[in-house]
Amino acid sequence: MYSTELLIQTLIAGVMIGVLYALMALGITFIYSIVRMINWAMGEFYMLGSYIQYVAVAYALGRNYWWLAILVSTAGTFLIGYLLEPLLIKPMHVRPMERRDDYATVVTIALLLMLRSLAVAIGGPYQYRPETNLPIMWVGPLPMEGARVMATVFALAALAVFYFVISKTWIGLALRAMAQNRVAAQTSGVDVFRFDAIAFAIGVALAGLAGALLAPLFLVYPTNGAVTTVKGFEIIVIGGLGSIPGALVGGVLLGVVESLGAAFISSPYQNAYGFALVLLILLIRPYGLFGERGREA
Amino acid sequence: MSVLATTGLTKRYGGLMANDGVAVALTQGEIRGLIGPNGAGKTTFVNLVTGIERPDAGEVMLNGSAITGFGPHRVAKNGLVRSFQVARVFGNLSVRENLLVPYFASERTSGRASALARITELLRLSTLEPLADHLAKSLSGGQRMLLQACAGFMIPGVKVHVLDEPFAGINPVVKDTLIELILNENQAGATFLIVSHEMEIIRRICPRVTVMIAGKVAAEGPLEEIARRDDVVTAYLGRSLQ
Numbered sequence: 001m002y003s004t005e006l007l008i009q010t011l012i013a014g015v016m017i018g019v020l021y022a023l024m025a026l027g028i029t030f031i032y033s034i035v036r037m038i039n040w041a042m043g044e045f046y047m048l049g050s051y052i053q054y055v056a057v058a059y060a061l062g063r064n065y066w067w068l069a070i071l072v073s074t075a076g077t078f079l080i081g082y083l084l085e086p087l088l089i090k091p092m093h094v095r096p097m098e099r100r101d102d103y104a105t106v107v108t109i110a111l112l113l114m115l116r117s118l119a120v121a122i123g124g125p126y127q128y129r130p131e132t133n134l135p136i137m138w139v140g141p142l143p144m145e146g147a148r149v150m151a152t153v154f155a156l157a158a159l160a161v162f163y164f165v166i167s168k169t170w171i172g173l174a175l176r177a178m179a180q181n182r183v184a185a186q187t188s189g190v191d192v193f194r195f196d197a198i199a200f201a202i203g204v205a206l207a208g209l210a211g212a213l214l215a216p217l218f219l220v221y222p223t224n225g226a227v228t229t230v231k232g233f234e235i236i237v238i239g240g241l242g243s244i245p246g247a248l249v250g251g252v253l254l255g256v257v258e259s260l261g262a263a264f265i266s267s268p269y270q271n272a273y274g275f276a277l278v279l280l281i282l283l284i285r286p287y288g289l290f291g292e293r294g295r296e297a
Numbered sequence: 298m299s300v301l302a303t304t305g306l307t308k309r310y311g312g313l314m315a316n317d318g319v320a321v322a323l324t325q326g327e328i329r330g331l332i333g334p335n336g337a338g339k340t341t342f343v344n345l346v347t348g349i350e351r352p353d354a355g356e357v358m359l360n361g362s363a364i365t366g367f368g369p370h371r372v373a374k375n376g377l378v379r380s381f382q383v384a385r386v387f388g389n390l391s392v393r394e395n396l397l398v399p400y401f402a403s404e405r406t407s408g409r410a411s412a413l414a415r416i417t418e419l420l421r422l423s424t425l426e427p428l429a430d431h432l433a434k435s436l437s438g439g440q441r442m443l444l445q446a447c448a449g450f451m452i453p454g455v456k457v458h459v460l461d462e463p464f465a466g467i468n469p470v471v472k473d474t475l476i477e478l479i480l481n482e483n484q485a486g487a488t489f490l491i492v493s494h495e496m497e498i499i500r501r502i503c504p505r506v507t508v509m510i511a512g513k514v515a516a517e518g519p520l521e522e523i524a525r526r527d528d529v530v531t532a533y534l535g536r537s538l539q
Contacts, residue, residue: 170401177387177398184385187347189373189402189452 018255043225047206077208240291388434
């Protein structure tokens with residue numbers, strides 16, 4: 001049944017979840033632009049973020065400090081990424097390899113399996129839900145779960161911080177330079193290996209943040225990152241690999257299309273509407289909304 | 298003492314000896330030309346010296362300490378910077394940002410003010426001032442060469458600049474600007490090694506040249522002297538003039 005309220009409610013819900021999807025896509029695109037690899041274990045960093053959130057709330061901080069736990073989860077995944085990158089990814093750049101992409105794919109899929117198994121070994125195959133003290137909130141005329149509203153607020157804040165770091169700081173300038181010409185950055189004196197680790201850490205921290213924010217809604221279990229990762233890659237196809245605006249616009253677009261489909265067509269097929277959108281984009285703009293045709297060698 | 302010295306620098310690609318025991322020594326403040334026919338191993342030599350590639354044997358000494366096998370960014374931080382035949386600039390950064398990257402990569406304590414003062418000076422000398430806020434990808438080939446050279450001059454404490462074919466394919470006006478930039482830096486104490494096929498420019502600005510032929514140093518000295526040597530002429534022309 002069509003009604004204006006339902007349409008508005010659906011659009012708002014779509015944008016809200018879309019912003020969180022965009023965090024994942026942004027992480028994937030960002031790591032790809034700088035480190036020149038696809039991180040297939042992105043969902044497992046989402047999963048790590050959600051587990052840290054649960055452990056921090058349940059065993060240390062309590063439900064009133066859920067927001068502090070969010071910061072802890074983000075910082076935690078950042079740190080894990082920062083320590084793992086030199087160990088797993090750096091070898092790909094140190095010695096010129098013939099099949100760089102294959103190396104990155106194998107290593108990150110191995111990491112994916114390892115982290116999932118670790119989650120099962122430590123937490124068991126159970127679902128957890130980190131608590132919050134958030135009440136139902138009113139978004140205009142609409143009642144919404146507090147956790148969902150705050151997830152969007154935090155995600156928007158994170159995007160603002162990300163924008164600030166990338167456009168206004170030295171780290172951002174160095175990362176933008178590296179994304180455009182790695183060798184020139186090196187000969188300019190930029191320690192590209194250290195910035196690889198920073199970029200990887202920022203990328204996975206975005207996933208960890210998404211995991212922590214969505215944990216009260218989508219729960220915490222060993223494979224909870226899988227669906228969100230798929231969304232992340234759907235967004236990459238929609239927006240174009242390597243494009244930051246593409247990740248943001250693609251994320252919101254996917255969220256809105258899924259919500260509209262679920263509300264006005266049939267809700268069990270919610271995940272399928274995204275794929276329909278992906279197919280449509282592939283037909284009309286195979287390189288994505290913001291992607292460039294081909295890329296420099 | 299020489300500011301940059303290589304001994305026995307050797308690099309093999311399969312069966313090809315690209316560099317075979319190359320020894321070159323630059324004294325503080327000189328502008329040395331490095332010439333030789335295509336395939337003589339000049340670019341390989343530049344790559345070995347600046348850390349882009351690792352030599353199979355031999356040593357690179359900068360100011361008396363070994364920098365052999367250092368990665369490019371460590372070589373740069375130690376005071377040895379290179380430019381590329383095809384200018385490598387950051388296309389989606391502004392001209393000004395292009396110059397900030399090399400500065401901040403090694404010097405972040407003295408802050409933005411001294412960086413900006415230096416940038417203003419270089420932009421004026423290079424005539425790129427009106428383009429300071431344009432994206433580097435909008436520059437012409439020659440302007441990119443100028444920008445690349447300026448980027449090298451932005452790194453504080455650089456002692457030696459290695460320029461690989463800086464004059465290739467750029468118009469005469471830009472060439473003169475680039476030469477002035479180089480001479481200006483040289484006045485300030487920087488040492489240069491310039492790989493080039495432009496004999497006129499080499500004659501003008503390089504008191505001494507090194508000639509490489511088939512991966513080896515074949516001759517060294519003033520260009521006038523070297524140009525009279527039969528082996529050098531033969532290598533360039535395929536036959537002697539006589």
